[in-house]
Amino acid sequence: MRVAIVNLSRIVSGDLNAPFVAGSSILLEGGRIAAIGDLPPGSIADVDVTVDAAGTIAIPGLIDSHVHITFGDYTPRQRVVGYLESYLHGGTTTAITASEVHVPGRPKDPAGVKALALAAAACFRDYRPGGMRVHAGSVILEPGLTGADLRELREAGIWLAKAGFGAFATPYDYAPLMREARACGMVTTMHTGGSSIPGSSGIWAEHVLASDPTVSFHVNGGPVAMPEEGFARLVGESSVAMQICTAGNLRTALLTARLLEEAGQPERLLIATDTPTGSGIMPLGMFYTISHLASLGGMAPERAIAAATGNNARVYGLNAGILAEGRDADVVLIDACAGGSKDDALSAISNGDVPAVSAVFTAGVPRFVGRSRNTPAGMREVRVAGCRLPMDFSGSAH
Known part of the structure; x- marks a missing residue:
């Protein structure tokens, strides 16, 4: 399966040494991240599924x-x-x-x-x-x-x-x-x-x-x-x-x-x-501790996210936890919750809020798109913009 995630506002890498990836798109193929950053339209023209991230933020699972x-x-x-x-x-x-x-x-x-x-x-x-x-x-x-x-x-x-x-x-x-x-x-x-x-x-x-x-x-x-x-x-x-x-x-x-x-x-x-x-x-326990470190401990939210992703991956020898080419295609889209005081997920985390989980991908497969059953809705509408498969990845189906 080839899946393109487009229209991201930011990409948090999970790597303490380089916490952000420039660009707005991620291409998932064969269970791995095939490309990440500013992807030319031709590189994602024939994907099986296109997910419009609507300005949300991507982090590693x-x-x-x-x-x-x-x-x-x-x-x-x-x-x-x-x-x-x-x-x-x-x-x-x-x-x-x-x-x-x-x-x-x-x-x-x-x-x-x-x-x-x-x-x-x-x-x-x-x-x-x-x-x-x-x-x-x-x-x-x-x-x-x-x-x-x-x-x-x-x-x-x-x-x-x-x-x-x-x-x-x-x-x-x-x-x-x-x-x-x-x-x-x-x-x-x-x-x-x-x-x-x-x-x-x-x-x-x-x-x-x-x-x-x-x-x-x-x-x-x-x-x-x-x-x-x-x-x-x-x-x-x-x-x-x-x-x-x-x-x-x-x-x-x-x-x-x-x-x-x-x-x-x-x-x-x-x-x-x-x-x-x-x-x-x-x-939501992982996000609670991430928000505690950021809001009470003064840690930058992207560094707190790294402690829950890339740091664990390095210690346990896993290929997950970092958004980079060749890594496991485990990606989460997060947003500020609708009705909150902040307008993006990282600011919300620094404010002590748990972010909205708007989509989850594991092994390159969309597991749900649109809304988690465990968080409030996000401010933005993440959706499946194109799908060539006879499947429904929307949050309402889960």
Whole structure:
């Protein structure tokens, strides 16, 4: 499928180093961005679908790097079906598992732990709820697992390992397995903050430093933040990516962003939601945290968007998250909400508003065009201006 998005007012790249792309059009083809910028009319004359962006703003699809996947589009924690598709209507086009810890009766023996990760990954290998790409299957580190087990899993396609819910005597005991996981090419993640479920323990900065994970999960608390002095230690004594989550402590989220900015290391800041959990379902959670950083933390909105897109993509090694030729064709059109005090999406975000999601494209396919079911309508009318396919991409069809 060839899809042209035209009449954009701005293109936010998701790249901290070059946050805007000049031009007003994006060409999607074969699941990738084929061209972006000021495109000559001849280059988009024979597309299958033309979407008139009507002066809205294009951003990369949001990457939620902390979603508690189970199996299918279902969460037993809140007994909700279809939540991932609903998140897509909040602009999230990629979800990364924070481990399948909420599976009822979760196994804790080595064989069961490995089976759970493999089954979860297989469940989403070809399943894209609402068009969302889901990276599932994170091995939960438990006593009894060995380096050989982790290498076996890596060879089978498991590339995520999680510390924080295992039955170790102290959080320091995760360190040997975390080093083994990193050595075999896994992205390692570690719960940070107070205990979030019965039977788990609080994990503070000294524990994170000992394990040296790729990502300090919900460093601002999931939902309870670690002691205050730990934030400066993680910034100054490590290169760990520091993930802030909507379902955590807002004050320490802003503190984390400020400390990383002052250290000249904003690329280490990641945005996620840490849902579904006891905090519930948050289809607009990513945009809430983006707006918090911009309106309360004084961050430029395009840089906050990068923390939710390109920064996550770099840390997790994904081809999504940045609008550039050859990247995954995951694009979201945003606008100021009708009736608000601002007239464009970036100004609205800086004002503390959640933007209207006016269209979402994943893998180069329009998933809906016109209006999200989870946001107010935008000020501008995004529409399908031309379509050669027997399909209806309008928001009303979803």
